[in-house]
Amino acid sequence: MSVTSTTAAPTHPQHHLAASSDLRTIGMVWRRELIRFVRTRTRILTSFVQPILFLFVLGYGMSSLVGTTGGFDFKKFVFPGIVAMTVVTTAIFSAISIVWDREFGFLREMLVAPVSRGALVIGKTLGGASVATVQGTIMLALAPLIGVHLTPLLVLEVIGLEMLMASALTAFGVFVASRIQRMEGFQVVMQLVLFPMIFLSGALFPLSGIPAWLAVITRINPLTYAVDPLRHVVFAAQNMPAAAVARFETGVTIFGYLVPLYLEIVIVLVFLVVFLSLAIVGFSKKD
Amino acid sequence: MIEQERSPLPPAAHEGAHAIEVDNLAKRYGEVEAVKGVSFTVEHGEVFAFLGPNGAGKTTTIRMLCTLTQPTGGRASIDGYDVSTRARDVRQRIGLVFQEQTLDQQLTAEENLRFHAVLYGVPKSEVDARIDRALRMVQLIDRRSDLVSTFSGGMARRLEIARGMLHTPAVLFLDEPTIGLDPQTRALMWEDVLRLRREEGVTIFLTTHYMEEAEYADRIAIIDQGKIVALDTSGALKRTIGADTVELATGNDDLAAKNLEAAGFNIKRGDDEVVAFVENGEAQVASIIAAAGTPIRTVKVHRPTLEDVFLHYTGRQIREGQGGGPTPPHFMHFARRR
Ligand SMILES: Nc1ncnc2c1ncn2[C@@H]1O[C@H](COP(=O)(O)OP(=O)(O)OP(=O)(O)O)[C@@H](O)[C@H]1O
Ligand SMILES: [Mg+2]
Numbered sequence: 121m122s123v124t125s126t127t128a129a130p131t132h133p134q135h136h137l138a139a140s141s142d143l144r145t146i147g148m149v150w151r152r153e154l155i156r157f158v159r160t161r162t163r164i165l166t167s168f169v170q171p172i173l174f175l176f177v178l179g180y181g182m183s184s185l186v187g188t189t190g191g192f193d194f195k196k197f198v199f200p201g202i203v204a205m206t207v208v209t210t211a212i213f214s215a216i217s218i219v220w221d222r223e224f225g226f227l228r229e230m231l232v233a234p235v236s237r238g239a240l241v242i243g244k245t246l247g248g249a250s251v252a253t254v255q256g257t258i259m260l261a262l263a264p265l266i267g268v269h270l271t272p273l274l275v276l277e278v279i280g281l282e283m284l285m286a287s288a289l290t291a292f293g294v295f296v297a298s299r300i301q302r303m304e305g306f307q308v309v310m311q312l313v314l315f316p317m318i319f320l321s322g323a324l325f326p327l328s329g330i331p332a333w334l335a336v337i338t339r340i341n342p343l344t345y346a347v348d349p350l351r352h353v354v355f356a357a358q359n360m361p362a363a364a365v366a367r368f369e370t371g372v373t374i375f376g377y378l379v380p381l382y383l384e385i386v387i388v389l390v391f392l393v394v395f396l397s398l399a400i401v402g403f404s405k406k407d
Numbered sequence: 408m409i410e411q412e413r414s415p416l417p418p419a420a421h422e423g424a425h426a427i428e429v430d431n432l433a434k435r436y437g438e439v440e441a442v443k444g445v446s447f448t449v450e451h452g453e454v455f456a457f458l459g460p461n462g463a464g465k466t467t468t469i470r471m472l473c474t475l476t477q478p479t480g481g482r483a484s485i486d487g488y489d490v491s492t493r494a495r496d497v498r499q500r501i502g503l504v505f506q507e508q509t510l511d512q513q514l515t516a517e518e519n520l521r522f523h524a525v526l527y528g529v530p531k532s533e534v535d536a537r538i539d540r541a542l543r544m545v546q547l548i549d550r551r552s553d554l555v556s557t558f559s560g561g562m563a564r565r566l567e568i569a570r571g572m573l574h575t576p577a578v579l580f581l582d583e584p585t586i587g588l589d590p591q592t593r594a595l596m597w598e599d600v601l602r603l604r605r606e607e608g609v610t611i612f613l614t615t616h617y618m619e620e621a622e623y624a625d626r627i628a629i630i631d632q633g634k635i636v637a638l639d640t641s642g643a644l645k646r647t648i649g650a651d652t653v654e655l656a657t658g659n660d661d662l663a664a665k666n667l668e669a670a671g672f673n674i675k676r677g678d679d680e681v682v683a684f685v686e687n688g689e690a691q692v693a694s695i696i697a698a699a700g701t702p703i704r705t706v707k708v709h710r711p712t713l714e715d716v717f718l719h720y721t722g723r724q725i726r727e728g729q730g731g732g733p734t735p736p737h738f739m740h741f742a743r744r745r
Contacts, residue, residue: 141528148525156513225509229570232473233526234498403635 134256146243153214153247157254167213167255171206175199175262178324189368192362195266197368200351201323203278204285207256208343211286212314214248215293219306222297237403241294244352245396248290249283256282274357278350284385285346288392295395298402323347328369339374340390345384352381420496424487426451426578426610427472433480434467441467444481444635449578449612451625452604456624457614458713460723464633465614466506469582472612473503485578499528502576504567506583506614512556514569516547516566519555520573527574541569544599560587568596572603579603581613585620597623598739618713626691627713629720636720645711649689653695654707655681663699675718682718684711 157164179195179202186194221227230240257279263270296313298305317325320334321343327335338344352370360368372379380388428447434442442464448456455672457465470476472483474494482489487494510519517538524534542548545565555563564587571579581600585593601623603609613624621627621641628638637644656679657663663681667674672695673684681699685691688708696703718724 131453144525144528148522152511152514152518152522155518156511159513221511224512225505225507226511228475228505228507229523230502230526232475232498232501233523234495234528235526406475 124213126231141368142236142239145239146246147311149240149243150163150247150386152252153217153244153251155220156217157214157251162256163213167206168259170209171202171259172262174205174324175202175266179266180345182309190364192358192360192364196268196358197326197351198324198383199263199268200354201321202345203256203259203282203403204321204323204347204350205318206259207282207286208289209251209314210255210317211248211252212293212310214251214298215244216245216291216306216310218294218297219300219303222301223303231403241396241399245290245399246394248293249286252290253279254284255283263355268354269358271357274353277353279386281346281353282386284392285350287345288346288388288395291392291395291399295399295402298399300349308388317341317343320344321347322351322372327372328371339372342387345387349381349384413584418535420484420487424484425449426453427485427612428487429456429468429481431470431481432468432471432483434464434471434476439657440633442471445626445628445630445633445635446481447608447635447638448457451610452608453626454601454604454611454613454624456621456627456724457612457630458616458618458621458717459614460616460626462632464631465630466582468600469503469580469612469614473501473580474498490666500577502571502574502579504571504579504581504584507585508563508567510555510563510567510570513554515552515554515726516542516558517551519566520570521538523570523573529574535667544572546595561589563593564588565592565596568599572599572609573709575603575607576609578610578612579608581611583614583616585615585617593620593728618717621713629717631721631723637716641713644713648711649684650686650710652683652709652711652715653683653688653692654705654709655683655695655699656706657699657701658703658704659680659701662701663703666700667695667698672698675722677718677724682715684715684719 175195175198179198182194182198186197219226221230231237257275260270260275260278296309297306300309322338322340323343327338327344327348330338330359348370355365355368355370372384418662427447429448430446431444431696432442432446433440433444441589445464445468447455457463457468459465463721467476471478472485474489474490478491482491484490484493485497486500488500511522514522520532520538520541526535529537538551539548541545544550545568547562547566547569550558550562553567564585566582568581571581576650579600584600585596588596597620600611604611613620613626615621624641626638626640627644628635629644630636637647639647654677660679660681664674664676667681667683675682675684683691683695685695692706692708696706714724
């Protein structure tokens with residue numbers, strides 16, 4: 121139906137302030153996410169359980185199978201994937217809270233306010249993304265245990281990529297939340313979308329030498345293009361012998377074409393913009 | 408960011424615009440006609456009440472006036488701004504206390520208000536003072552740093568009312584504002600609401616199914632099944648149905664109703680009584696009893712109440728939902744027999 125918050129007559133004094141009031145709104149919605157995050161300590165802790173379990177079970181389990189090439193083993197390979205997994209799950213779960221807001225009514229308080237839906241959605245996305253980035257970065261503390269070297273530059277690169285990945289996934293989650301009225305619906309979507317997306321993104325296994333059908337799915341999965349750059353920068357900072365580089369390949373190839381890093385980032389950015397826009401449209405609907 | 412004082416709201420869309428103008432407004436949800444074409448006008452500074460039973464269409468009307476629901480017929484405007492085409496202008500000048508709770512349970516009372524202040528563009532320099540005043544008004548100043556999840560239902564309600572007033576809207580919508588409040592808090596809330604009207608000229612639109620609450624309003628619209636069946640001041644509404652109300656509890660209400668109707672009385676069937684609307688109750692009791700033609704158990708004669716008005720116009724009674732509130736003797740009489 122009609123898209124609300126269309127701009128009114130330009131004579132309106134408040135409209136000179138629209139940009140600054142939108143910024144203030146974005147800041148407030150973002151702050152609320154952080155406040156809620158800090159207050160739910162159990163959520164912080166439990167959101168580490170799954171990735172750590174994966175890291176150790178999968179990492180150690182597969183390492184014995186895959187073996188060590190030039191001092192590089194599967195644990196080190198999977199580590200960036202586990203960081204990505206932490207970021208993605210946290211981002212999606214932050215976005216879920218909108219469905220809670222809907223059930224507990226707070227969403228109405230936001231939607232009736234004279235602010236643009238864009239500011240609300242962007243604030244929410246930034247908030248969820250920040251929380252997810254923090255969680256992912258905390259995971260880096262396990263790096264020494266795995267034998268992955270961290271440099272200040274690497275940490276900065278990782279944070280940047282986490283922020284991008286987290287924003288894209290939160291925007292996606294916010295869009296899903298805009299279409300879903302009840303909590304149960306979200307659980308279903310997550311089981312059917314989130315977990316397949318993670319498992320088929322190359323986070324947990326190399327993308328080369330897999331069956332063709334699987335290769336096609338992984339190349340369609342946008343998350344693939346968010347995970348690969350993360351692994352790329354982590355590997356680039358390690359002193360990997362040529363044999364290890366060949367054994368644990370990075371980079372996504374499509375019909376033999378190696379998608380360059382910048383293009384991967386562009387793909388994730390496009391994903392972000394598309395779902396941000398869809399989310400804004402989704403919340404502009406009236407019944 | 409540059410800090411600018413929020414300038415006073417720009418004037419109404421056009422000269423002589425009413426606070427609320429509603430013309431044949433309708434809402435259909437599939438098969439359900441929630442609101443079937445209502446029309447009314449609310450003046451600036453007026454307290455206007457929608458009185459109606461569950462499912463009458465009160466909330467649906469409010470949602471349309473607050474731009475949350477798209478009308479399927481007719482039109483409505485706030486200060487001359489159409490709710491469908493000028494949603495943002497409308498939102499800028501309204502406050503809304505929802506029927507359901509809409510607080511963030513994981514934030515403190517103060518944080519909830521701060522969030523609201525930002526959403527409504529309250530100037531930064533004024534935010535603290537306004538929050539203080541709002542919390543004092545609803546007597547929650549000592550609980551300002553407590554999470555809302557630790558509040559009782561009544562406290563949360565008070566906080567929501569304080570929040571609705573925080574940005575001093577031009578029109579304040581209150582959807583069943585006092586549900587779950589004890590009598591003292593209700594009275595306090597009304598003091599606040601009426602002060603807001605007096606001092607800031609705020610227009611108030613409220614819905615309720617409490618008769619005594621509707622009495623606070625300058626004018627009352629009785630709404631039933633999506634239609635306004637009567638609209639006037641409380642006094643005028645009562646006058647239209649006659650000077651007195653005679654209530655009979657009989658052994659056979661059907662028979663009594665039939666006989667009285669045949670005898671030319673203006674009567675309505677309540678759930679377990681027959682009510683006659685007459686000019687001089689005391690004088691006519693004897694002839695009413697004689698005309699009823701069935702044994703009478705009790706007779707009550709009183710001035711019409713809004714409950715009687717409602718019964719008169721809809722043929723049904725609004726029952727007090729939740730308890731609480733100063734219950735007039737009239738209600739106690741009903742309550743006892745339930
Ligand atoms: N979103 C919706 N979808 C379908 N039907 C709806 C919707 N909202 C309201 N209705 C229907 O519209 C009618 C009016 O509902 P509304 O909530 O406006 O009543 P109300 O007067 O506020 O009642 P109450 O006193 O119980 O709050 C009801 O029959 C209700 O079932
Ligand atoms: Mg209602």
